[in-house]
Amino acid sequence: MTAVVFEQPAVLQPKQHGKPGGFLRHTSIFTGLAGGIVLATITYMIGSKLVPWGTQNADFSQVGLNALIAATMFAWVIGFMAGIGAFAGPIRWALGHDLTHDDAEYMAGKDQGKFRYWKYTTDHKVVGTQYFVMVLVLLGLGGFLAMLIRTELGWTWSELFDPNFYNSIIGTHGIVMVVAMIIVVTGPLGNFIMPLMVGARDMAFPRLNALSFWLLFAAVPPLVATLFMGGIRDGWSVYQPLATQAGMGMVGYQVLIIVFAFSTGVASVNLITTAVTMRARGMNWSRVPIFVIGIIASSVMGLVWFPMYQWSQILAMSDLVVNSSFFNPVAGGSVWLYENLFWLLAHPEVYVIVVPATAGILELMTVFLRKPLFSYKLAIAGFAGVVGISAIVWVHHMYMTGFAPQVGYPFMLSTELISIPFGFLVLVALGTMWRGKVWTRLPMMCVYAVIWNKVIGGITGVYLSDVPVDQYMHGSMFVVAHFHFMLMGAGLFGAMAAISYWFPKMCGRMLNERIGSIGFWTAFAGFQITFFSMFVAGLQGQPRRVLQFDNMFNVSNWISTIGAYIIGIGMLIFLYAIITSWRGKTYAPANPWGAKTLEWQTETPVPLENFPVLPVVTSDPYGYGVPDPYDAIEKELARDDNAAKVPQ
């Protein structure tokens, strides 16, 4: 890595208005909470005078109440964002008060110590850390709900929970986990590591970066509140018209999705722009680390498809609040319209989750195998293919809806074709592993677990891509086990590999590998037990999202529940390893793994603007390896072949 100092010409600074930071000096999460609560309370008081509890429309449904709750929740989000200072930037802009360098440095959290994590801080490292903590909280919540589900299903012959409460646990578990998994890699690692990896001083739009995190933060309380307001009783897919029966609980879900979609859109734009425009000098497209490619691929899918999901929820909220009938068949709406809008995002969302985790694994494999990435171009073709084909596979979730029986043919074709680019990535992983001497550290060992899970998820996916087989397996526990193998087995375990790899850079400490490994492998073992027996339950014919079942499913469900508790214990151990290592004193050196990508070349903890001098890249980051000993033999054989060809 060559460092060259460029002379920087002095830039004329705009006029400094007041102290650096301006209004943001007075705001933090606490003013945000206060603002949100105050505005929500005012909205609720005014709203309840306009539409008192029990207000009914001509159909005797309580539309007024839903409108009141929706307005209150949106008021919370707006009040929170105003309170934390999210609107300070646009207002300054409107007033013509440009940011000075001092303002920018204040907003990036300079000299504010730990308190910068509680503020609207623009530094990408702070945002990445905030995302990391948020992900841990969301995964904890979703995991806890999963334990409740398995407890109910292990408790056969009686209902442990009220059926409505059980259904809302299922829905909440689903959506919490989907949100957590969408951000688990692109949130912490995409924000913290990716700019370092491309050699940038920060993200392209630092204020949008802070906006994306705090929007997510503001969207979570409405979701949690639904648990106390009737819940999301319809699974995370909330098919209409069942969703209209859930009432108030649905409003929280819709607010979450509408706000979260803004957050994702803003974050995606930011990540793509950073990776495309802010790469270090010399880092042309053939020298970009594969993890950055994965982040771009995932962001592109999120950016393009999230609006579909957002609009499905905006229309659904309109049905609920002002009694429109987009999805109400009695009044001329279409339930199939909802399903299509929903799955237009919800299938690409699977790739939004799996692609960055896969890219992270490929990135770290090169380090622990001390080998270059096998066939870099094939990996890029793989990601490009997945992104492209992901746009045209969504109907495979709707084979059995009957909305157009003939549509099964083209979508079976596209669904089976997407396995080809995914296969490219498998070959890249296997080729990188080929004849490599493994450095057996925790991140690398996770890779084996992830590839195993992908194989199982892959073959069960082959069954499900087929329309006739779907006539048996659709909507059964088999599907649940299959997508847990992909989303959890490949996505979450892949994220655990990536997080344990980048932990020394993010948190400045070495992850305690002994405890971390115990946690990881306990969770892995529990995972196999849980979901293999869930495959069995599904094959025997147990539908998903049930509270009770026939006696023939007892054994597989009991085993599954035991496995689930083992996962829970393993995950808690892993969490313990993260927390104790983070608080511990085992400080990490700048480059503990001897890696060649840029993020390891700067010091740990990473200074405010990342690099004292911006790096210049002169080669691709995979310059590991020694000449292949078999090459000599190959050459000799080739020489013999050529000699044989010479005519006598």
Add this chain to the structure above:
Amino acid sequence: MPTHRLKEYYSRPYVRAILIMFIIIMAITCAMGWVVVGFMNMSGGPASEIMEALEQTVLVFTIASAPLIAITLSVIFYSLTGWKHSSGEEPPMQDSPAIRTNPVAVISWITATSLLAGFLVVWGLIELATITSSSYGSVSANQQPNSKKAIDINVTGQQWVWTFEYPGQEGITSPKLVVPIDTPLYFNVTSVDVIHNFWVVELGIKIDANPGAITNTGVTPNKLGTFNIRCAELCGMHHAYMETEIQVVTQEEFDSWVRDKGGKRTA
């Protein structure tokens, strides 16, 4: 590739080990196909040609994808056990061979996966066409039933019961499905409230029951017995209990059941 080069390749220790693992894992994976079908048959199926066809598809797909699964798993197992390891706190001093790419491997992998995907697609399309014609075959294009006179059944889902109406048998209704063996059944499925899913487990048919729309499916049961009908789409509070049974009986038993219900078979 000349044979002496293949021989040299085969003489490398890891190639032989991976080949052996490959064969073993492939055998296990193929065997898993029968295990999967075994679990599918645990509740008494298959009870129709459709179910038999899709169990066959499961077997074929398992065997077809076995080579790719086997190569992937044998490489990761050999990487775990065969190629050398290094542990310790510091990065290893010795790097691994710098294999940047291998055109032979890349091209043959792409060919193999494309062939596999192509095979799955073609098999699936043919299978789907066959099953569709046998599902809907009871009312074929020329309105001539396949073999026997088909029975129309109107299926209505509502929270949380199924109702079956036999319009050809003077509109008798029943909370459970009683049908004669070897007779094509033709279902008109709808719902009065939310989306349900009509799943006749051992007969291998499934279709959503949508409010405001009628969806169709059909099947010809070929095994006597009592089988399960479950709702496979979350439909609210008592979704789990929305199940009933289908009794496949002989023609005589069916006729007498219809008479008991107060209808008669209109020829």
